[in-house]
Amino acid sequence: MGVRIACLAIGYVFGLFQTGYLLGRHYGIDIRNYGSGNAGTTNMLRTKGKKAGLITFAGDCLKCVLALLLVQLLFRESHKDMVPLLKIYAAAGVILGHNYPFYLNFRGGKGIAATAGFILGFDWIMTICEAIIFLVTFFTTHYVSLGSLLVYAGLMVELVVLGQMGHFGMSQTHLYELYAVGAFLTVLAYWKHRANIRRLLKGEESKTLLSSKHK
Numbered sequence: 001m002g003v004r005i006a007c008l009a010i011g012y013v014f015g016l017f018q019t020g021y022l023l024g025r026h027y028g029i030d031i032r033n034y035g036s037g038n039a040g041t042t043n044m045l046r047t048k049g050k051k052a053g054l055i056t057f058a059g060d061c062l063k064c065v066l067a068l069l070l071v072q073l074l075f076r077e078s079h080k081d082m083v084p085l086l087k088i089y090a091a092a093g094v095i096l097g098h099n100y101p102f103y104l105n106f107r108g109g110k111g112i113a114a115t116a117g118f119i120l121g122f123d124w125i126m127t128i129c130e131a132i133i134f135l136v137t138f139f140t141t142h143y144v145s146l147g148s149l150l151v152y153a154g155l156m157v158e159l160v161v162l163g164q165m166g167h168f169g170m171s172q173t174h175l176y177e178l179y180a181v182g183a184f185l186t187v188l189a190y191w192k193h194r195a196n197i198r199r200l201l202k203g204e205e206s207k208t209l210l211s212s213k214h215k
Contacts (some may be wrong), residue, residue, distance in 0.1 A: 007071050085181075
């Protein structure tokens with residue numbers, strides 16, 4: 001249990017790097033006081049434009065990739081039979097740190113860019129599948145929220161399918177734990193998007209068009 005807590009803690013520290021909030025301060029604003037009130041990619045994109053949105057996404061994605069790399073370097077020899085499990089614990093820590101940063105009164109983002117970093121640093125097959133899911137959904141509907149929600153649905157399916165195929169090389173006990181953490185992250189993502197889900201169901205969700213006036 002100690003190594004799992006350590007990975008959560010490592011992830012949480014990385015998650016505290018709030019790209020959107022820090023970039024907003026560069027622009028002289030607190031991004032959480034604008035738009036949706038989240039310190040994430042979509043709100044930065046809508047508030048300050050494509051360049052700011054891209055920087056925010058890259059920073060929040062990278063912090064999760066780096067956390068997973070660090071965990072792999074630290075534990076690949078001592079816990080080589082459960083590295084994928086430890087990586088998802090680290091990812092959970094990053095997402096929690098991103099969503100609930102203690103120094104910002106626990107008001108952060110929704111964890112989707114950090115989740116992209118988790119997928120990118122976790123498995124190449126999942127990276128390809130999730131990229132297809134998000135891009136097809138986004139360019140078909142222009143709903144970032146819908147794409148994000150479908151990514152998490154796909155994430156759970158892929159974890160179970162690949163896990164049961166032996167792709168992660170772990171025992172069944174560790175796989176069940178992997179699925180449990182994945183389910184927790186999925187529930188958290190849907191909870192953070194509950195207002196978006198209501199708007200989607202009512203047909204009132206805002207679309208994100210890349211051809212905005214911002215540069």
